[in-house]
Amino acid sequence: MTHESHRVQMARSLGRLLKGFQSLTSLPAMRAQRSHPSACVPCRTTVALPSLFSFKPRDFSLPNSSWSSEMMRLYDHYNSQCEVEAERGETRGGPWQRLPSYNRSLKYATGGVYLSKIIQSRARLFTRNIREPGAAFEYVLFVNKEEQRCVCIFQAGHLLEGPPGHVHGGAIATMIDNVTGTHATVLSGPVMTANLNINYRSPVPLGSTVLIESSLDTKEGRKTFISCKVTSTDGSKLHTEATALFLSINVSHLLRGG
Amino acid sequence: MTHESHRVQMARSLGRLLKGFQSLTSLPAMRAQRSHPSACVPCRTTVALPSLFSFKPRDFSLPNSSWSSEMMRLYDHYNSQCEVEAERGETRGGPWQRLPSYNRSLKYATGGVYLSKIIQSRARLFTRNIREPGAAFEYVLFVNKEEQRCVCIFQAGHLLEGPPGHVHGGAIATMIDNVTGTHATVLSGPVMTANLNINYRSPVPLGSTVLIESSLDTKEGRKTFISCKVTSTDGSKLHTEATALFLSINVSHLLRGG
Numbered sequence: 001m002t003h004e005s006h007r008v009q010m011a012r013s014l015g016r017l018l019k020g021f022q023s024l025t026s027l028p029a030m031r032a033q034r035s036h037p038s039a040c041v042p043c044r045t046t047v048a049l050p051s052l053f054s055f056k057p058r059d060f061s062l063p064n065s066s067w068s069s070e071m072m073r074l075y076d077h078y079n080s081q082c083e084v085e086a087e088r089g090e091t092r093g094g095p096w097q098r099l100p101s102y103n104r105s106l107k108y109a110t111g112g113v114y115l116s117k118i119i120q121s122r123a124r125l126f127t128r129n130i131r132e133p134g135a136a137f138e139y140v141l142f143v144n145k146e147e148q149r150c151v152c153i154f155q156a157g158h159l160l161e162g163p164p165g166h167v168h169g170g171a172i173a174t175m176i177d178n179v180t181g182t183h184a185t186v187l188s189g190p191v192m193t194a195n196l197n198i199n200y201r202s203p204v205p206l207g208s209t210v211l212i213e214s215s216l217d218t219k220e221g222r223k224t225f226i227s228c229k230v231t232s233t234d235g236s237k238l239h240t241e242a243t244a245l246f247l248s249i250n251v252s253h254l255l256r257g258g
Numbered sequence: 259m260t261h262e263s264h265r266v267q268m269a270r271s272l273g274r275l276l277k278g279f280q281s282l283t284s285l286p287a288m289r290a291q292r293s294h295p296s297a298c299v300p301c302r303t304t305v306a307l308p309s310l311f312s313f314k315p316r317d318f319s320l321p322n323s324s325w326s327s328e329m330m331r332l333y334d335h336y337n338s339q340c341e342v343e344a345e346r347g348e349t350r351g352g353p354w355q356r357l358p359s360y361n362r363s364l365k366y367a368t369g370g371v372y373l374s375k376i377i378q379s380r381a382r383l384f385t386r387n388i389r390e391p392g393a394a395f396e397y398v399l400f401v402n403k404e405e406q407r408c409v410c411i412f413q414a415g416h417l418l419e420g421p422p423g424h425v426h427g428g429a430i431a432t433m434i435d436n437v438t439g440t441h442a443t444v445l446s447g448p449v450m451t452a453n454l455n456i457n458y459r460s461p462v463p464l465g466s467t468v469l470i471e472s473s474l475d476t477k478e479g480r481k482t483f484i485s486c487k488v489t490s491t492d493g494s495k496l497h498t499e500a501t502a503l504f505l506s507i508n509v510s511h512l513l514r515g516g
Contacts, residue, residue: 106422122416123464126426129394129417136387158380159387164364168384169451170432177428193427197455206381
């Protein structure tokens with residue numbers, strides 16, 4: 001299939017579903033809907049298609065056996081602050097929220113799991129394109145909406161090598177784009193990266209776990225400015241510093257911009 | 259094995275072989291040596307180890323069946339300028355030189371193929387970590403030493419997705435780091451990335467072939483400044499612009515810096 005007909009097909013499919021597109025800003029609503037699939041599945045349907053709309057994609061932000069003890073310790077630290085005890089033994093949302101992570105950005109949309117089967121079905125998110133746990137990017141993001149900052153715990157697998165024994169500068173840039181871009185989406189809805197300015201201070205050893213922290217600098221109209229740093233998990237060593245600029249977009253922009 | 263013992267092992271092995279480290283600046287010598295393996299293999303050896311030192315690693319810059327006709331057309335265009343006809347039907351080096359591409363940067367060193375089997379043997383260069391041809395990064399670099407510029411022909415596979423149907427900003431950053439870093443190595447010997455400043459102008463459709471061109475801005479002491487742009491293959495559409503700064507290093511720096 002040509003790229004042109006792919007784009008036409010994508011335009012049609014996305015056009016039908018654009019109204020249902022859920023950005024990361026409305027994740028709780030999306031999760032609630034997924035936990036009650038019966039609410040959106042017609043009772044008398046005889047085709048499988050509608051049920052595909054309620055499929056829950058695999059969430060790659062959950063721990064797997066490849067995670068180091070340091071990765072697990074940090075995951076538990078932030079995850080325990082996602083719910084706090086309220087009155088009468090009940091829990092309520094805490095200061096942090098864990099963000100789910102899928103292997104295509106389409107899957108954040110309502111019906112995205114179905115869409116991803118019919119639009120360039122072999123495509124995979126760059127940071128989730130390798131099946132072997134621990135081999136490439138292992139990461140989980142937490143967002144603190146009140147403090148307008150994000151924390152990502154990132155374990156760099158052996159397939160991310162650049163200089164011997166160290167993580168490739170492009171893999172670090174990829175994680176910085178990923179973390180700041182997700183943060184900008186939480187703050188501003190759908191965005192595209194406009195600028196990344198990255199200073200590499202100290203190489204990251206292959207196999208190590210690092211923290212990637214991002215914070216909002218400012219918002220000006222369509223622009224969201226984010227700062228980011230990559231450090232050792234105890235914060236004592238600065239590996240990388242970066243600033244990022246994102247532009248708010250209408251998702252249909254992608255279909256015109258290609 | 260711990261990372262610490264990995265580093266100690268790497269330090270010892272690299273220490274023994276540092277004198278033999280061949281940067282990209284001396285590729286022709288390395289290729290000549292490889293084409294005459296008998297010259298460096300003792301005749302009476304009874305162990306396999308020395309022959310490993312002359313193993314020729316797979317060169318990923320050569321065409322494969324996944325390359326599009328556009329990718330092949332551009333490859334032929336530059337490759338045909340790597341050798342030009344001289345007097346009496348003989349050929350001599352042309353203005354362009356194709357750079358070989360291996361799946362670990364260690365493999366550019368003398369004995370690197372052997373080293374890569376004993377040092378973090380599962381590690382793979384980030385841009386060559388997927389076996390399936392055409393699935394991720396397909397690229398070939400040509401350098402023009404007289405004009406101090408590089409051209410990379412890059413075909414973006416389906417596993418590099420970011421926004422639906424388009425290449426991830428991190429994958430573009432990775433290729434920019436790769437091309438400018440290789441160019442800096444050709445100009446200045448071993449380097450590390452110090453800064454990448456990337457402006458994303460127009461998204462790159464998944465599956466497309468683009469040109470990445472880099473040129474030397476200036477050299478100041480240990481610093482090499484390179485500019486880079488990503489365009490459509492006919493040059494009419496600017497996708498990305500970037501500047502990059504590299505610092506010359508002694509390879510042993512990596513062992514201290516981690």
